[in-house]
Amino acid sequence: MTPAFEDSRLSTIRDKVEEGQRLSSEDGLTLYRTPDLLGVGWLANRVRERLHGNKTYFNVNRHINPTDVCVASCKLCAFGKKAKDPTAYTWSHEQIWERAGHGYSEAVTEFHIVGGLHPELTLDWYCEMLRGLKQRYPKVHLKAFTMVEIGYFAQRTKLSHREVLERLKGAGMDSMPGGGAEIFSERVRRIICDHKISGDQWIDVARIAHKLGIHSNCTMLYGHIETEADRVDHLLKLRGLQDETRGFQTFIPLAFHPDNTAMEHVGKTTGFNDIREIAVSRLMLDNIPHIKAYWVMMTPQIAQIALRFGADDLDGTVVEEKIYRDAGGATSGSLRRGDLLRLIQEAGREPVERDTLYRAVERKEAENVFTVLV
Numbered sequence: 001m002t003p004a005f006e007d008s009r010l011s012t013i014r015d016k017v018e019e020g021q022r023l024s025s026e027d028g029l030t031l032y033r034t035p036d037l038l039g040v041g042w043l044a045n046r047v048r049e050r051l052h053g054n055k056t057y058f059n060v061n062r063h064i065n066p067t068d069v070c071v072a073s074c075k076l077c078a079f080g081k082k083a084k085d086p087t088a089y090t091w092s093h094e095q096i097w098e099r100a101g102h103g104y105s106e107a108v109t110e111f112h113i114v115g116g117l118h119p120e121l122t123l124d125w126y127c128e129m130l131r132g133l134k135q136r137y138p139k140v141h142l143k144a145f146t147m148v149e150i151g152y153f154a155q156r157t158k159l160s161h162r163e164v165l166e167r168l169k170g171a172g173m174d175s176m177p178g179g180g181a182e183i184f185s186e187r188v189r190r191i192i193c194d195h196k197i198s199g200d201q202w203i204d205v206a207r208i209a210h211k212l213g214i215h216s217n218c219t220m221l222y223g224h225i226e227t228e229a230d231r232v233d234h235l236l237k238l239r240g241l242q243d244e245t246r247g248f249q250t251f252i253p254l255a256f257h258p259d260n261t262a263m264e265h266v267g268k269t270t271g272f273n274d275i276r277e278i279a280v281s282r283l284m285l286d287n288i289p290h291i292k293a294y295w296v297m298m299t300p301q302i303a304q305i306a307l308r309f310g311a312d313d314l315d316g317t318v319v320e321e322k323i324y325r326d327a328g329g330a331t332s333g334s335l336r337r338g339d340l341l342r343l344i345q346e347a348g349r350e351p352v353e354r355d356t357l358y359r360a361v362e363r364k365e366a367e368n369v370f371t372v373l374v
């Protein structure tokens, strides 16, 4: 049954959604500007249920951030440090390999590996790190390096993006996370992350990765100095690349956390806008299969509500999160598998444990082993 929308413009968008028609940038602006959050959420939920029914995905993963030393000084970031900063850290290979095994007794299926742009660690060092992880944890999927890190490795080694990606893939990189995209508007990028590759370069690296058969995720950082038009433009650029490559698996909207950054004055996003962001992205990104409500960023409470506003994935157990913690994230860095199950079930959804490529994982709890169902 269709609700009576408070905002009549949503009725026109509803007709498009029902007919499976693509939404325009103008529709995107309407979705961002209408106060009718329930209307937008209803539409997004319709698409979400058409794609995934009641299923809600989660995984058992562990984040690994090998170093926080970073040559970039992005205003948006509270994580990166200069090498001479006494609080900066860089783990050795042995520390990384050993730490990867820490955490819950639950067997992880994914390591999510990202770090700062370190001026001295070589591409060979990263390849060795991946080989060592694969050797020790052969069943664990390595989701590693943002497009920004690939850009930096290419700059330092003078290799092409393709060559860097091929080497990392050869060493064990299975897929890539979606970070570092921030917002593609060059005007905004110059202010919040002027040391990073441009938005066009981010898209180019993703295109090459996808063409090499490396799947990735994609993100958008919102809630700082960008406009609604910048957000729509960002979503349409991702949608455009996805039409070409089909390489994106999941979109993750990331709310800006201002604490300890050079943009503290900006303030935090609100629950209303966090929920809206999930819903708008579900509606605009008609060709990206999954929308993730990343509980670390949204809080488990809001992420749970997002499961009825367009999201079909909660991310994972995470275990040790640093990027949001450094930026004042209030959420603890880890959830147990049982916590994720409860959040999903209480929202009336059916939990499905997945691996990184969204294949269902069957688990024998007592034996602490898992099988990926293909």
Ligand code: V47
Binding pocket: 076, 077, 078, 079, 146, 176, 177, 178, 179, 180, 181, 182, 217, 218, 219, 221, 252, 254, 255, 256, 257, 258, 261, 294, 315, 323, 327
């Ligand atoms: O790349 C950095 C962003 C990203 C801040 O692909 C900040 O499955 C908010 O990309 N406030 C890291 N955001 C997180 C990320 C991610 C998380 C979960 C899953 C996946 C995935 C990817 O966070 C960074 C940057 O875009 N970020 N600083 C900040 N102060």
